[in-house]
């Protein structure tokens with residue numbers, strides 16, 4: 001297990017020096033944020049970022065994410081141009097020593113929450129998803145700014161995109177994902193970069209948009225689209241684990257035994273009594289619905305040697321910053337995970 005930490009670049013209030021001070025921290029998970037989706041990341045930009053990370057004594061070997069252009073997901077006429085650019089990004093990142101690229105195939109927007117700063121009983125704040133609030137949201141209302149949402153779309157563009165996704169549906173999205181994978185995985189093999197898809201968060205359809213990386217059956221289908229180790233997973237315990245139908249320890253066991261997990265996001269979520277709402281909790285098992293020790297045991301049992309990062313944290317101790325991505329609670333999560341790993345490795349000897 002290689003411990004890593006997400007960092008949003010030089011403007012991130014969480015400094016590399018602080019991340020380096022977390023015991024056993026090895027690698028930075030980052031991306032280039034000033035190149036539009038679908039364009040090529042230049043070697044110059046990549047090497048510049050690598051140098052900044054390495055100067056802080058950390059490794060530059062995981063990218064999260066290289067975003068996939070909507071035209072690829074929709075299978076539109078110019079997708080081949082964007083796929084060529086994507087291949088070039090894989091080659092460029094491979095040349096810079098990157099080992100894993102995380103990406104997702106969620107239509108229009110990434111993760112969805114109803115609130116980013118819900119105050120918990122202990123005064124900390126966290127990201128929450130309350131189904132009844134989400135049900136009342138109208139994504140085509142321009143005044144609504146959703147977390148995880150690309151606010152650069154106009155209302156017209158958005159409704160056009162929604163229509164296009166409605167038309168292709170889940171099966172259309174599968175077909176376009178397969179087309180994309182068959183193009184890029186051979187390039188990833190050649191560049192020795194593991195591609196690692198992030199599951200949909202949350203793992204069910206929202207606002208009528210199709211979502212497919214949601215459950216065991218679909219993850220199996222995904223891995224079979226291109227049966228190569230280079231076609232793998234960023235297994236996110238919180239994303240899949242907020243649905244009761246996903247037994248996380250079992251899924252981690254299954255996919256790590258298959259050597260298809262290259263990167264894992266470890267975090268906990270508390271599923272609420274309605275079964276379809278959740279609050280992100282501290283990493284400790286007792287704070288949420290997931291058994292983090294059991295998950296770590298499965299990784300250990302299967303000799304997991306990929307990258308792991310603590311995922312979202314709450315905001316604690318008065319910290320302000322990017323919701324989910326403060327330093328303190330994620331550092332507590334990292335130490336908790338390191339402690340579990342050390343304990344398992346010692347008692348296993």
Ligand SMILES: [Mn+2]
Nearest residue numbers: 236239265311
């Ligand atoms: Mn995640």
